[in-house]
Amino acid sequence: MSELDPHVLDADGALAEAHAGLSRAQLLGAGLAATGALLALPRRARAAQLSKTDTDVLNYALSLEYLQAAFYTEAERSKAIRGKAGEAAKVVGAVERAHVAAFLDLLGSKAVKRPRFDFQGVTENPRKFLKTAVAFEDLAVAAYKGQAIRIESPAVVSAALGIHTVEARHAAWMRHLYGIKPAVNAFDAPDSKKQVLALVEDTGFVVDSPRVKAKRKPGYTG
């Protein structure tokens, strides 16, 4: 089970820690700085002012970012993904966590809760990890593209488009690592929300009902 909580990760420096071993540590700084721009949306543009459609689209995007962030974070923690793939997992994981943090900040109390994930050992198997990363990133590109046209707030459209092309970069990166062509077609087709959610559900990675942990009964306090 992933223990991802972007706010907590930010607070305890885990994002920086994730990059400690990277010669390209400035990447994290650049990533967070760019997301800082996202976070700097004026208060009036935040949850209270979001239209119903924009709230819906942002929560859908948040769901996909939760999935990606949890996936890369777990892969990084597994320590089984090494070399260039391990480095990519760290870097992309930090960026996906930043996306989660940005959407949580935008949505405030309207944000959907993070589900539990069970990646079924994929995050501990280098080939399966890369194959799944390719699928997630290609899916994210198609998903953002499918929604961008629906978004009503110009500031949110701009932010979503800026993330959309970063997901495409990730897709190409993971494809290159997996040994397949990073850009197959001249045009990337969008996917509908229904198509995307069906594909995500098929993975079985999202565990809907949180496992109830056995707890000791509280002592009698009279």
Added chain:
Amino acid sequence: MAVPVLVEAQGPADDRRVLELILLIERTEAAFYGAALDAGILDGELAEFAEVVRGHEAEHLGAVTAALGDDLPAEPTFDFGEHLADAGAFARAAARLEDTAVGAYNGQAGNVSPKVFSVAAQIVSVEARHAAWVRSIEDRDPAPDATDKPMTEQQVRDRLQALGVTE
């Protein structure tokens, strides 16, 4: 405001102006990869990259040209010079050119009709894939930022000029 705003929003859809800017980019990309392959400086992965991407850019150019109809702006002239001096120079220029395309498309998204937006959205992520692809081959950061910043029309033209494009 720190948020990456939609640049140069000019009210109603300004499809033609935006399409002409996109045409300039796609013409540059098509010419650049063609010249790079003709120069005989590429082999291995970079040659494969250039071949595939040249094909993509030709398709993009076809789509943009068709959208604009008969009355096209004059062809620019290209002198890529030292950017095609060797494979390393090519790779750096290709990454900059693809980044410019991403910034240009993202920067103009707010200025076009839904029809143009839909097509542009299907192109821009392919440009981003190209940018990450060539960086991956060169072992450079494929995705240096958490979000891609939009570019203004002037920034785009300045970048193209620096690559050897004369309008």
